[in-house]
Amino acid sequence: MAKRNNENLSISDALKEFVETNRLEKGLNKVNVADAWANLMGNGVNNYTTSINLERETLYVQLSSSVLREELSYGKAKIITMLNEELGKEIIKKLVLR
Template sequence: MAKRNNDHLSISDVLKEFVETNKLERGLDKVNVRDAWTKLMGNGVNNYTTAISLERETLYVQLSSSVLREELSYGKQKIIAMLNEDLGKEVVKKLVLR
C-alpha cells in the first residue's frame, strides 16, 4: 500500500507528481498539441485538417488541401513558435505538412 503523506497538497501538485511518476508527459503532450492546433488555427484550417500526430519532437499534420498546405509551409517557424508558446514548453521542434 502507498505511503500517505500528512502534508496538505493541492490537487494540481498531486496530479503533476502522478504524471511524473507514471511517465505520462509524452501522451499528454500529444493530446495538448492537437488541442493547441485546433485552437490556434481556427475553423478555416481545421476544416481541411484530416490528421494530427506528434512523434518525438516532430508534428505531422495531414491536410486535404494542397493549396493550404503550400500556404502554411511559408510560416512553419511561426506556427511552431505559436504552438510551443501555447503549450508553455518546447514540445514541437519540426513541423511536417502532408
C-alpha cells in the same frame, strides 16, 4: 502504488506528481498539441486537417488541401513558435505538413 504523504498537497501538485510517476507526459503532450492546433488555426484550417501526430519533437499534420499545405509551409517557424507558446513549453521543434 504510490506511497502516501502526510503533507498537504494542492490538487495541481498532486496531479503533476501523478503524471510524473506514471509517465503520462508524452500522451498528455499529444492531446495538448492537438487542442492547441485547433485553437490557433481556427475553423478554416481545421476543416482541412485530417490528422495530427506528435512523435518525439516532430509534429506531423495531414491536410486534405494541397493549396493550404503550400500556404502553411511558408510560415512553419511562426506556427511552431505559436504552438509552443500556447503549450507553455518547447515541445515541437519540427513541423511536417503532409
